[in-house]
Amino acid sequence: xxxxxxxxxxxxxxxxxxxxxxxxxxxxxxxxxxxxxxxxxxxxxxxxxxxxxxxxxxxxxxxxxxxxxxxxxxxxxxxxxxxxxxxxxxxxxxxxxxxxxxxxxxxxxxxxxxxxxxxxxxxxxxxxxxxxxxxxxxxxxxxxxxxxxxxxxxxxxxxxxxxxxxxxxxxxxxxxxxxxxxxxxxxxxxxxxxxxxxxxxxxxxxxxxxxxxxxxxxxxxxxxxxxxxxxxxxxxxxxxxxxxxxxxxxxxxxxxxxxxxxxxxxxxxxxxxxxxxxxxxxxxxxxxxxxxxxxxxxxxxxxxxxxxxxxxxxxxxxxxxx
Amino acid sequence: xxxxxxxxxxxxxxxxxxxxxxxxxxxxxxxxxxxxxxxxxxxxxxxxxxxxxxxxxxxxxxxxxxxxxxxxxxxxxxxxxxxxxxxxxxxxxxxxxxxxxxxxxxxxxxxxxxxxxxxxxxxxxxxxxxxxxxxxxxxxxxxxxxxxxxxxxxxxxxxxxxxxxxxxxxxxxxxxxxxxxxxxxxxxxxxxxxxxxxxxxxxxxxxxxxxxxxxxxxxxxxxxxxxxxxxxxxxxxxxxxxxxxxxxxxxxxxxxxxxxxxxxxxxxxxxxxxxxxxxxxxxxxxxxxxxxxxxxxxxxxxxxxxxxxxxxxxxxxxxxxxxxxxxxxxxxxxxxxxxxxxxxxxxxxxxxxxxxxxxxxxxxxxxxxxxxxxxxxxxxxxxxxxxxxxxxxxxxxxxxxxxxxxxxxxxxxxxxxxxxxxxxxxxxxxxxxxxxxxxxxxxxxxxxxxxxxxxxxxxxxxxxxxxxxxxxxxxxx
Numbered sequence: 001x002x003x004x005x006x007x008x009x010x011x012x013x014x015x016x017x018x019x020x021x022x023x024x025x026x027x028x029x030x031x032x033x034x035x036x037x038x039x040x041x042x043x044x045x046x047x048x049x050x051x052x053x054x055x056x057x058x059x060x061x062x063x064x065x066x067x068x069x070x071x072x073x074x075x076x077x078x079x080x081x082x083x084x085x086x087x088x089x090x091x092x093x094x095x096x097x098x099x100x101x102x103x104x105x106x107x108x109x110x111x112x113x114x115x116x117x118x119x120x121x122x123x124x125x126x127x128x129x130x131x132x133x134x135x136x137x138x139x140x141x142x143x144x145x146x147x148x149x150x151x152x153x154x155x156x157x158x159x160x161x162x163x164x165x166x167x168x169x170x171x172x173x174x175x176x177x178x179x180x181x182x183x184x185x186x187x188x189x190x191x192x193x194x195x196x197x198x199x200x201x202x203x204x205x206x207x208x209x210x211x212x213x214x215x216x217x218x219x220x221x222x223x224x225x226x227x228x229x230x231x232x233x234x235x236x237x238x239x240x241x242x243x244x245x246x247x248x249x250x251x252x253x254x255x256x257x258x259x260x261x262x263x264x265x266x267x268x269x270x271x272x273x274x275x276x277x278x279x280x281x282x283x284x285x286x287x288x289x290x291x292x293x294x295x296x297x298x299x300x301x302x303x304x305x306x307x308x309x310x311x312x313x314x315x316x317x318x319x320x321x322x
Numbered sequence: 323x324x325x326x327x328x329x330x331x332x333x334x335x336x337x338x339x340x341x342x343x344x345x346x347x348x349x350x351x352x353x354x355x356x357x358x359x360x361x362x363x364x365x366x367x368x369x370x371x372x373x374x375x376x377x378x379x380x381x382x383x384x385x386x387x388x389x390x391x392x393x394x395x396x397x398x399x400x401x402x403x404x405x406x407x408x409x410x411x412x413x414x415x416x417x418x419x420x421x422x423x424x425x426x427x428x429x430x431x432x433x434x435x436x437x438x439x440x441x442x443x444x445x446x447x448x449x450x451x452x453x454x455x456x457x458x459x460x461x462x463x464x465x466x467x468x469x470x471x472x473x474x475x476x477x478x479x480x481x482x483x484x485x486x487x488x489x490x491x492x493x494x495x496x497x498x499x500x501x502x503x504x505x506x507x508x509x510x511x512x513x514x515x516x517x518x519x520x521x522x523x524x525x526x527x528x529x530x531x532x533x534x535x536x537x538x539x540x541x542x543x544x545x546x547x548x549x550x551x552x553x554x555x556x557x558x559x560x561x562x563x564x565x566x567x568x569x570x571x572x573x574x575x576x577x578x579x580x581x582x583x584x585x586x587x588x589x590x591x592x593x594x595x596x597x598x599x600x601x602x603x604x605x606x607x608x609x610x611x612x613x614x615x616x617x618x619x620x621x622x623x624x625x626x627x628x629x630x631x632x633x634x635x636x637x638x639x640x641x642x643x644x645x646x647x648x649x650x651x652x653x654x655x656x657x658x659x660x661x662x663x664x665x666x667x668x669x670x671x672x673x674x675x676x677x678x679x680x681x682x683x684x685x686x687x688x689x690x691x692x693x694x695x696x697x698x699x700x701x702x703x704x705x706x707x708x709x710x711x712x713x714x715x716x717x718x719x720x721x722x723x724x725x726x727x728x729x730x731x732x733x734x735x736x737x738x739x740x741x742x743x744x745x746x747x748x749x750x751x752x753x754x755x756x757x758x759x760x761x762x763x764x765x766x767x768x769x770x771x772x773x774x775x776x777x778x779x780x781x782x783x784x785x786x787x788x789x790x791x792x793x794x795x796x797x798x799x
Contacts, residue, residue: 064731210667
């Protein structure tokens, strides 16, 4: 009896170790979203989490940790225990924050190499829009006018070094024009100021601008993506218009802390691959008019490297704003 | 006009369906509970509960969120009046005279007046929203950063005028508040001010931790220290009902508060905090006995509470008419709609009449539900005051900590709350019910914070001249 008991205790002690390696996950996984509920990251995270939940048979809990344009939540995930139970849904801005920190000589909130990519989920190109009553019918009109009066045409963005700011500067530098930047705190006020006639242009995602284009309030001029957007088939891309290097997406992707063991990353990659084919997941994405842009870790890493380099260059070119 | 009523009829036919009505009631109840939690205001409430709505159909989801929003607005006044625990900057004004009324044994009356004022303000501004939303929305968008700055400056001026007391103290506190508001990222340059390497301070000092720290925590600690008289209050039925004089005195403030709140509410941003203290200042200005303000003036509760709720409704004007996220709360609501495949935009009313009118009708219903919910509940709320302090106050302290933490899941916010409490001297609770320093510090911090976020972008526009006839969108050159 005694022997049986000790054997059972021994077995009980052994079990967690073996299960941890083979049967991960044994407890709920936390998906950190570094933005408040309702934003792009949150809207992508929730359907992804619920599709993963079904496959993992463990809850995937979305935890919103907003603050400092995403830096708070990202650094929480970057410094989390690399045990596979903390993952991160981040946006394009993830590579911008360390660059801006570098520019100001600040202690960086996190380093990009503290995180390892799992999968890219969505990538929306930004669209250049101007008020429908503005004189510019095409991108060429806009560029020609901007050349005539440098620094006079203004555009709004969601903040200094925000993704919307960088997209616009990328274009301005390729077209060799100077525009006036009016940064706001978030994409909402940026759109409001364009509609209110305070600024003359804005780069933002299709989900935000398409309803206003349909209502005849805004006119689209160009698209930052490599291909045209389904909802706006007549809007040319910058690349079609001869701006070869002007490419930009507001993307959302999954990351894990860099030291997470390879088998666990493998499992997370498998689960994500299956989750993005979930019918309910696809239905939600369709509702949001966001196409899926799934890339597995190796391709996502390549995409990320290229994107980060492009954005870092844009940040350096803008430099410190006086 | 006839068409509007036909549409409204359609709306009511949707809002009164048992399934939808149930969610409106649930939303109101949940919202009231959330609003009563110190630290959890309407924004935190709907942000935290937003994910729950993802599984519902869009009309029900928006009705539920609106219910939570409204409920939290009503609920926020309860703790402000009874315990001087404002959940957000806008309720600070209600605290001043509301709590003074409670001390005089008129807490029940203050609650009733707040509920009635909220009902009237909410309903009147709904009527306005329904009839004149589209033209108003276009006007509201013309408020750019310079105009917004001007509005915030007006708010500050009004603040200085709020209640009696030393002008030096007032200005010192307003300045300190504005300084606290400069903490965080500078919108124009991306420079982090007064951040000291703490990433969480990048967004500035949150309004909620500052308000709860200045009022809630202070109140609890002072009571524990025995500085306040800690007697258990036993409310009677007479205390629950406003007297005829009190009712008569609140008619004017409620009427003015409704109009003022709606006008300020439609401006994009978080200008509703200005609405409550502008209303307070106006009431004090028109009062026959302004010296009563701070000592439990009925108008000091009725005006700001009404303005606050009316502004909350006005904030929906740009959102519903143009599909513009005109403030933090409409932004969350729009996000909820997008998840359901409703693309919010200028065509929302045409494309989704059922949703729009259902929403409007359910807000009418929600207002009525909240009124019938709140009036009988006054007894229950007052009963809370009978809980002996040794049990009640530790419990409130826990709720304060939990509430402030829950908003951003941030321990730094909790520290801010505790640190800010230190700004307040230990003795000033005895210096009179008006309680000058915190009552001015908190709103001016709110104004400073708003200015940093939405007013700073006025810089690229160059020097601002007020010009008539206007040459810019509003009066910008």
